[in-house]
Amino acid sequence: MTTHSLYRGLDREALDVQYNARATVQDIGPTLKSYAELSETARRTLPCALNVAYGPHPDETLDIFPGATEQPGPVLIYLHGGYWRLLSKDDSSFMAPALSQKGITVVAVNYSLAPAVTLDHIVDQTRRALGWISKHIAQHHGNPQQLIVAGSSAGGHLAGMALVPGWQQRYGVQPGSIRGAVLLSGLFDLTPLVHTHINEWMQMSDAGARLNSPMLHMPDAGPHILVSYGTNETDEFKRQSIDFLAAWQARGLSGEYIDMPGTNHFDLVLSLGDPVSALAGALLRLTESLDDSVPPAGKQVPKIV
Numbered sequence: 001m002t003t004h005s006l007y008r009g010l011d012r013e014a015l016d017v018q019y020n021a022r023a024t025v026q027d028i029g030p031t032l033k034s035y036a037e038l039s040e041t042a043r044r045t046l047p048c049a050l051n052v053a054y055g056p057h058p059d060e061t062l063d064i065f066p067g068a069t070e071q072p073g074p075v076l077i078y079l080h081g082g083y084w085r086l087l088s089k090d091d092s093s094f095m096a097p098a099l100s101q102k103g104i105t106v107v108a109v110n111y112s113l114a115p116a117v118t119l120d121h122i123v124d125q126t127r128r129a130l131g132w133i134s135k136h137i138a139q140h141h142g143n144p145q146q147l148i149v150a151g152s153s154a155g156g157h158l159a160g161m162a163l164v165p166g167w168q169q170r171y172g173v174q175p176g177s178i179r180g181a182v183l184l185s186g187l188f189d190l191t192p193l194v195h196t197h198i199n200e201w202m203q204m205s206d207a208g209a210r211l212n213s214p215m216l217h218m219p220d221a222g223p224h225i226l227v228s229y230g231t232n233e234t235d236e237f238k239r240q241s242i243d244f245l246a247a248w249q250a251r252g253l254s255g256e257y258i259d260m261p262g263t264n265h266f267d268l269v270l271s272l273g274d275p276v277s278a279l280a281g282a283l284l285r286l287t288e289s290l291d292d293s294v295p296p297a298g299k300q301v302p303k304i305v
Helices: 012-018 029-043 096-101 118-140 156-165 190-197 207-212 235-250 268-273 280-286
Strands: 048-052 061-065 073-079 103-107 143-152 178-184 224-229 254-257
Touching: 012 143, 012 190, 012 235, 029 096, 073 118, 073 156, 073 178, 073 280, 096 103, 096 268, 096 280, 103 118, 103 143, 118 143, 118 156, 118 207, 143 224, 143 268, 143 280, 156 178, 178 207, 178 254, 178 268, 190 207, 224 235, 224 280, 235 254, 268 280
Parallel strands: 073 103, 073 143, 143 178, 178 224, 224 254
Antiparallel strands: 048 061, 061 103
């Protein structure tokens, strides 16, 4: 049977395998349960402002967990994954107990889900959320000049879109206020997804995929980024992160790869709530460097193994 190469020598069947993150784990249920239970514990036990509106739609809300230090500190803005069609902010504050103790204000962002809305709409929502945070986070013990965007999988893509130039002033994000990014198992070039089962709910055109690909809209200036992925991810998920970090560094921008052995696509992000993990350690070093003029030193981009 003749097959068609659609992207990097891969046909439709191979692309579906490469971008099927759920198939890389035996059972996603326990990890999703951890997201929800740990986030519920954070809401129940920490000082927080819940369901704060950043826009007029009921989906456009935030949960805010102020840092537990005297002075306002850095702000971690978490954009959840779920291939743009699953999960919510209610599953997304599991890192707040560990990070708030270190003086980091955590904001979990909610957005509408596909297929009810387009990716253009979701990107617009997350940018409007960043604008709201930039203007109002000082009222919640956060430093609006020390914003760090973070996300996993589809959330990694949305965090990457926050680094794209040209939108910040229109949305009220102060110049230079995004001081870091944590990009976990992200999707930075969406052009292959047009040829996969993911497009059954995303309904992206080729032009729309290019418009919303951070890899195709790299900035000339940007913050220090932390990039990681799970050990057993597919080659394409790994390549997306490696290529983005390499392109970032090739522009003279600062970034590093954080090796997280033993993790997978879904449990990697839980490491942000584990103070002894390499990922949390790198984030804390980043936050500690924000008052310095020199960013953390970047590490060599890894090869796919």
